[in-house]
Amino acid sequence: MFERFTQGARDVVEGAVGHAERADAPTVTAEHLLLALLDAEGTKAAYALAELGVVERRSAVVAALAEARRRGGVSEADEAALAGLGIDVGAIVSRVEEAHGEGALGRTRTKRRRFTGHRPFDRESKGVLEQSLRVAIGRGDRTIGDEHLLLALAVRPGVVRDVLGAYGGSYDAVVRVLGGG
Template sequence: MFERFTRGARATVKGAVAQAERAGAGSVTEEHLLLALLEQEGGRAAFAVTALGLHDRRASLDAAFAEARRRGGLTRADTDALAGIGIDLGAIVSRVEGAHGEGALDADRRGRRGWWSGHRPFTPGAKTVLENALRVALGRGDRFIGEEHLLLALTAKPGVVADVLAEHGATYTAVQRALYGPDAGRGDAGGQGHAQAG
């Protein structure tokens, strides 16, 4: 599948690995893919990210991801659902951190496989994003997978990244419109083979 990636998409994947390395993470997550996309310059995804104001709210995105990691990767919807049945996740996190230290529920602190070999595997969620990027590209009739397809796939996969993006106004529909115009998603096949591999 990687041979179908454009230069920008390849740079994003390599950037995600670099993000994981800088964070000391044992694996590459969806969050790392998004952070790598935010660093891209030029191309459709960078345009959409700028148009949606995500560059200007990078600190807010980082804070939202840090809070989600602190909650053990649970989304706000998960937290609200637990609160609905009387479980105060904030209190649980505080007690766990009191006993085991700050960030004890952070999934990145666990499972540092691969650190000794320099290889950082992609999490199942990150792999799903890459697979869904192919589906997005095929659904649009594009022959190659560009960083714009990765961005759309990140908004479509339920979880923390999609929730944080939605909280910042970057839903699947909003990203699609920023990428392809106001009529995107209304039966417009658009994007016929625009991306080119490099």
């Protein structure tokens, strides 16, 4: 599949690995892919994110991702659904942090693994890469560009999609800016 990636898409994947390494994360996540897309310049995804105002709100996007990580990956949509069942996520997070320290739910456990020379992609980020292939095929494109990675992030359920949508990068908005598809 990677042979179909454009240079822009390859740069995003490499950038995501760099974000994971700087964060000392055990794996590359969908969040790292989004951060790398926000770093991109001169590509279709960079254009779309700038046009939608997501780039200018980067610090708010980063803060929203950090807050979701602090809540153990529970998105605002998940929190609202749980509230409908009488579950107060904020209270749960507070109690866990009282007992185990601030950010306890956001900490990832690192498995002992042999050094392989690269940082693995987690299940969600692998799913984004696979989804980007489906998006490219669905749009009739022969290669996978960074715009396909952005569309895959915007369509796959989860925190990254929720944060993107909250800051103007919903799937429909990205499709509208990129045209067609």
